[in-house]
Amino acid sequence: MKYIELNEIDSTNAYLSERLLSGEITEPTTVFTHSQNKGKGMGQNIWVSDNDKNALFSIALFTEVKTEEIFKVSLATSMAIYEFLKLKGITTKIKWPNDIYYDGKKLGGILIENKLDGNVVKSSVIGVGLNLNQEKFPKWLPNPISLKNITGQDYDVKEFITGISEMVEKKLNEIKDVPFADLRLDYLLNLYCFGKIMMWKIQGIKDEISGSIVDVKPSGKIVVQAVSGQLCECDIKEIKLIDDF
Numbered sequence: 001m002k003y004i005e006l007n008e009i010d011s012t013n014a015y016l017s018e019r020l021l022s023g024e025i026t027e028p029t030t031v032f033t034h035s036q037n038k039g040k041g042m043g044q045n046i047w048v049s050d051n052d053k054n055a056l057f058s059i060a061l062f063t064e065v066k067t068e069e070i071f072k073v074s075l076a077t078s079m080a081i082y083e084f085l086k087l088k089g090i091t092t093k094i095k096w097p098n099d100i101y102y103d104g105k106k107l108g109g110i111l112i113e114n115k116l117d118g119n120v121v122k123s124s125v126i127g128v129g130l131n132l133n134q135e136k137f138p139k140w141l142p143n144p145i146s147l148k149n150i151t152g153q154d155y156d157v158k159e160f161i162t163g164i165s166e167m168v169e170k171k172l173n174e175i176k177d178v179p180f181a182d183l184r185l186d187y188l189l190n191l192y193c194f195g196k197i198m199m200w201k202i203q204g205i206k207d208e209i210s211g212s213i214v215d216v217k218p219s220g221k222i223v224v225q226a227v228s229g230q231l232c233e234c235d236i237k238e239i240k241l242i243d244d245f
């Protein structure tokens with residue numbers, strides 16, 4: 001893995017995506033920054049972080065995963081971060097599709113931007129924001145938490161960036177050719193709210209339903225089974241956990 005350190009940048013994801021497109025990046029590369037002034041989150045969200053406190057980085061990988069199994073990129077990333085944090089003594093949950101949660105609060109977020117060629121994911125920019133040493137967050141952020149909030153300790157940001165980057169690359173290589181059916185249970189068992197009955201708002205269904213997550217598909221769609229027995233297969237835009245931020 002090659003590393004690029006930047007003092008300040010708009011977004012490490014944007015930085016890598018542009019350089020992948022121009023052909024400047026030709027090997028697995030992680031770019032990390034001390035300060036990000038236009039951090040991108042999922043959907044329309046932004047990602048905010050104090051300078052020098054947290055892990056802010058993106059990993060460019062030459063993925064070579066079939067598009068029908070595109071969720072392997074996300075699964076490899078969230079599982080690698082889960083396992084890295086476990087080695088540090090912190091047991092997290094993955095909130096589908098790929099948020100890192102601790103005690104119902106958001107410790108980290110992942111933003112993956114894939115480049116497809118036919119039925120193959122050619123490359124992925126995997127952006128990770130992980131709250132390490134920041135103790136106070138803006139009031140408008142719904143439910144943030146940092147490792148320092150959890151343990152009171154300070155963490156070496158670079159050690160997390162290199163350790164996680166290596167583990168994500170290794171994990172993706174390991175699972176690339178493993179059938180998705182053999183991976184899903186491990187992921188599901190680490191999922192926030194897996195098997196618990198929760199309230200959901202699902203696109204196309206008028207009322208909120210209560211139901212639980214029962215499966216995840218290779219495309220990344222989640223399967224929620226309503227208490228009535230009805231199965232709903234949804235992507236990220238089609239379902240919302242109620243009482244969640």
Ligand code: BTN
Pocket residue numbers: 010011012013014038039040041042043045047056057058099108109110111127128129
């Ligand atoms: C989310 O909405 O949960 C995803 C957040 C991803 C944030 C990280 S910070 C480093 C990288 N660069 C970006 O612009 N975003 C990701």
